[in-house]
Amino acid sequence: xxxxxxxxxxxxxxxxxxxxxxxxxRLSGELTEDEFKMxxxxxxxxxxxxxxxxxxxxxxxxxxxKQLRALAHVARRYDRGYGHFxxxxxxxxxxxxxxxxxxxxxDLAEVGIHAMQTSGNNTRNVTSDQWAGVxxxxxxxxxxxxxxxxxxxxxxPEFSFLPRKFKFAITASEHDRAAxxxxxxxxxxxxxxxxxxxxxxxxxxxxxxxxxxxxxIKPFVHGHDLxxxxxxxxxxxxxxxxxxxxxxxxxxxxxxxxxxxxxxxEVEDEWLQMSDSALTIDDQVIEDIRSRFSYPAYEKLPQxxxxxxxxxxxxxxxxxxxxxxxxxxxxxxxxxxxSLKPVGGPPGDATAEQMDAIAxxxxxxxxxxxxxxxxQNLALPHVARxxxxxxxxxxxxxxxxxxxxxxxxxxxxxxxxxxxSLANARSIPIAQELTRRFANHETAxxxxxxxxxxxGCINACGHHHVGHIGILGVEKNGEEFYQITIGGRAxxxxxxxxxxxxxxxxxxxxDVVEDIVEAYLALRARxxxxxxxxxxxxxxxxxxxxVYATR
Amino acid sequence: xxxxxxGKIVTDPLIHVADDAELPGEGSILVSAAQFLENxxxxxxxxxxxxxxxxxxxxxxDLVPWLGRLASVALVFPTFRDxxxxxxxxLLRERHGYKGELRATGQVLRDQFVFMLRAGFDAFEVRKETxxxxxxxxxxxxxxxxxxxxxxxxxxxxxxxQLRHSESAGQ
Amino acid sequence: xxxxxxxxxxxxxxxxxxxxxxxxxGAVIYRTAGQGxxxxxxxxxxxxxxxxxxxxxxxxxxxxxxxxxxxxxxVEIKNTGAIKPGNLRExxxxxxxxxDLPVPA
Numbered sequence: 001x002x003x004x005x006x007x008x009x010x011x012x013x014x015x016x017x018x019x020x021x022x023x024x025x026r027l028s029g030e031l032t033e034d035e036f037k038m039x040x041x042x043x044x045x046x047x048x049x050x051x052x053x054x055x056x057x058x059x060x061x062x063x064x065x066k067q068l069r070a071l072a073h074v075a076r077r078y079d080r081g082y083g084h085f086x087x088x089x090x091x092x093x094x095x096x097x098x099x100x101x102x103x104x105x106x107d108l109a110e111v112g113i114h115a116m117q118t119s120g121n122n123t124r125n126v127t128s129d130q131w132a133g134v135x136x137x138x139x140x141x142x143x144x145x146x147x148x149x150x151x152x153x154x155x156x157p158e159f160s161f162l163p164r165k166f167k168f169a170i171t172a173s174e175h176d177r178a179a180x181x182x183x184x185x186x187x188x189x190x191x192x193x194x195x196x197x198x199x200x201x202x203x204x205x206x207x208x209x210x211x212x213x214x215x216x217i218k219p220f221v222h223g224h225d226l227x228x229x230x231x232x233x234x235x236x237x238x239x240x241x242x243x244x245x246x247x248x249x250x251x252x253x254x255x256x257x258x259x260x261x262x263x264x265x266e267v268e269d270e271w272l273q274m275s276d277s278a279l280t281i282d283d284q285v286i287e288d289i290r291s292r293f294s295y296p297a298y299e300k301l302p303q304x305x306x307x308x309x310x311x312x313x314x315x316x317x318x319x320x321x322x323x324x325x326x327x328x329x330x331x332x333x334x335x336x337x338x339s340l341k342p343v344g345g346p347p348g349d350a351t352a353e354q355m356d357a358i359a360x361x362x363x364x365x366x367x368x369x370x371x372x373x374x375x376q377n378l379a380l381p382h383v384a385r386x387x388x389x390x391x392x393x394x395x396x397x398x399x400x401x402x403x404x405x406x407x408x409x410x411x412x413x414x415x416x417x418x419x420x421s422l423a424n425a426r427s428i429p430i431a432q433e434l435t436r437r438f439a440n441h442e443t444a445x446x447x448x449x450x451x452x453x454x455x456g457c458i459n460a461c462g463h464h465h466v467g468h469i470g471i472l473g474v475e476k477n478g479e480e481f482y483q484i485t486i487g488g489r490a491x492x493x494x495x496x497x498x499x500x501x502x503x504x505x506x507x508x509x510x511d512v513v514e515d516i517v518e519a520y521l522a523l524r525a526r527x528x529x530x531x532x533x534x535x536x537x538x539x540x541x542x543x544x545x546x547v548y549a550t551r
Numbered sequence: 552x553x554x555x556x557x558g559k560i561v562t563d564p565l566i567h568v569a570d571d572a573e574l575p576g577e578g579s580i581l582v583s584a585a586q587f588l589e590n591x592x593x594x595x596x597x598x599x600x601x602x603x604x605x606x607x608x609x610x611x612x613d614l615v616p617w618l619g620r621l622a623s624v625a626l627v628f629p630t631f632r633d634x635x636x637x638x639x640x641x642l643l644r645e646r647h648g649y650k651g652e653l654r655a656t657g658q659v660l661r662d663q664f665v666f667m668l669r670a671g672f673d674a675f676e677v678r679k680e681t682x683x684x685x686x687x688x689x690x691x692x693x694x695x696x697x698x699x700x701x702x703x704x705x706x707x708x709x710x711x712x713q714l715r716h717s718e719s720a721g722q
Numbered sequence: 723x724x725x726x727x728x729x730x731x732x733x734x735x736x737x738x739x740x741x742x743x744x745x746x747x748g749a750v751i752y753r754t755a756g757q758g759x760x761x762x763x764x765x766x767x768x769x770x771x772x773x774x775x776x777x778x779x780x781x782x783x784x785x786x787x788x789x790x791x792x793x794x795x796x797v798e799i800k801n802t803g804a805i806k807p808g809n810l811r812e813x814x815x816x817x818x819x820x821x822d823l824p825v826p827a
């Protein structure tokens with residue numbers, strides 16, 4: 001966990017005061033909406049269907065219990081008692097009043113939470129693996145580097161008015177839980193032969209209207225050069241990204257139009273001209289950031305404590321443990337995922353009461369730390385295995401122990417037309433119905449790992465392109481229709497899904513998904529061949545036949 | 552449109568010369584890049600101060616050879632949301648060592664003053680009178696800066712290092 | 723449901739109104755005939771030609787302090803004269819989300 005020092009806090013506070021002044025000038029008319037809009041976006045404030053929406057940053061998905069309680073407070077005091085965790089490890093509040101925003105921001109600033117650059121044409125939250133720092137086999141904690149980049153990109157005078165938004169993601173594990181291949185800059189931390197830390201740099205990934213998988217621009221950038229290299233990329237993008245058409249302004253379009261070799265050369269040319277660099281990261285710099293990261297004082301604990309042995313006879317506990325508990329790099333500990341996908345519930349939402357309860361449980365069982373994943377679930381990253389049975393009971397009581405993590409009912413969905421002014425169709429009710437159709441835990445387990453992603457429009461905030469099953473809401477003659485894709489994935493083998501046929505109406509979507517699942521069950525080579533592998537083996541055709549036979 | 556320099560509203564010492572007008576032999580002027588490039592040697596050699604306004608969608612490379620002879624370079628923000636001039640400014644100051652006046656023009660609004668100063672601008676053709684009047688107060692908004700630019704302000708990192716050294720020195 | 727904020731050419735195909743969000747709190751509002759705004763759809767000014775729509779929109783957009791993001795939206799006029807939202811998006815703005823809120827209002 002990173003602890004903000006005086007300087008970090010000062011920046012946040014100064015930003016709050018600036019925004020307070022900007023809101024005042026907006027409400028008095030001194031600033032027009034045209035002048036104000038980009039300023040409010042730079043503080044995470046959108047205008048949506050019913051109200052403003054407020055997006056708060058959770059840097060690399062790490063929260064302290066104190067911070068989670070502050071989010072609960074904002075939900076209660078300034079909103080309607082709940083918040084929504086997003087696919088970029090942020091949290092959104094849907095009913096916020098512009099006039100009260102400076103106060104909400106001031107309350108959050110007290111615990112080191114901000115909303116800087118969570119929207120706007122600037123550099124957004126640097127996301128990472130929600131298991132960073134605790135995953136077995138991780139090379140080193142990527143969050144140190146995430147924090148370095150966060151500071152470097154915050155209120156950067158040269159890059160605050162880019163052609164379009166810019167997103168970073170970092171992974172330090174072989175299995176990429178941060179989806180780096182669909183980010184503007186994706187960083188894969190690894191070591192060279194001299195055992196020095198560096199990054200494979202990928203550029204030009206992104207979803208939205210025109211999805212692209214990122215391409216490697218440099219296989220190894222030494223850690224010392226990370227910031228100067230990133231500056232070179234941002235400078236090339238700032239100068240040459242398109243400004244005439246917002247649908248062609250992302251860096252993925254520039255990379256695509258120039259080609260990766262030419263783009264790499266532009267960056268290299270720029271980088272080589274950056275002599276010395278005040279941006280060189282030496283060991284002192286890394287130590288400085290690392291010194292403000294704290295790690296738990298783990299105890300020496302048994303991997304198979306008595307409490308766990310005793311609880312094994314409880315089939316419900318076992319079902320949850322097998323589904324939601326993952327191995328930890330420290331023996332005797334575990335990573336616990338808290339499902340925010342209850343049957344019939346809107347995916348990724350948590351009430352203020354739940355947030356407070358989770359904060360208390362984090363204090364008791366996870367050294368006061370919580371994580372937010374881009375799958376819109378939470379995690380407690382430092383749980384002693386002996387505490388699993390008692391923790392489970394407590395989680396179950398507050399409704400965050402549905403044993404469906406990574407299963408068919410663990411759906412990722414954007415807010416959709418119920419909330420969002422960009423949407424063509426609703427996504428939440430589709431997700432809710434699907435959780436009802438697949439509510440039976442045995443069935444869901446038997447189906448196995450299956451990621452469904454739902455987006456209410458082509459902006460793809462639900463990441464439908466990289467869903468094993470992707471669902472995209474479109475509009476046809478004033479009615480809601482949905483295009484279905486299969487075969488997408490977001491990890492180190494990232495690829496975009498394939499359309500299986502013409503869009504289907506709202507009422508048919510759940511039936512279609514059931515048909516796809518049935519086809520999979522009939523076609524899979526073995527029970528442990530997961531859905532995405534069956535699609536890879538057989539292609540889309542057998543699924544298309546099944547779904548459209550009677551449609 | 553008020554010109555702000557040194558934190559105050561001042562009279563513009565440069566006369567903006569239209570493209571189709573004759574260049575005065577003496578006096579301080581600001582000309583467009585197009586006019587300048589027609590005969591840069593002649594323009595740069597004239598008596599009196601010369602400034603050039605450079606568009607934000609053109610590389611500064613063609614301007615660089617003349618920097619030492621220019622009194623002012625004006626860069627453009629067609630809308631405040633178009634941030635290309637920030638890169639141009641930093642390159643002029645930090646890579647090419649430009650020491651003359653660097654002027655922000657276009658839609659120059661209060662809430663970008665700090666960014667502009669940090670990027671190397673030291674003169675501002677401010678769109679609104681009220682913003683120009685608020686300049687001095689606005690630039691005090693921030694006292695901590697994370698990243699280095701050529702503006703000489705200590706970054707947070709440096710301040711932390713200094714603190715560390717003084718702490719360990721004091722032990 | 724394709725974002726009407728992307729409307730470029732103004733042409734209406736039936737009775738319409740102008741709607742926006744109130745600047746200070748984001749609440750849904752409708753342009754009235756009295757050059758004001760109301761949160762009550764019943765008080766919305768109805769336009770029936772593209773010219774009228776354009777005029778109403780221009781006047782609404784000019785109220786930059788009071789309202790944000792004004793646009794033209796269809797309505798349905800019942801036989802009783804009651805004004806109803808004219809498409810799904812406006813239904814949702816009028817009535818609220820179509821799902822149960824995690825915390826009952």
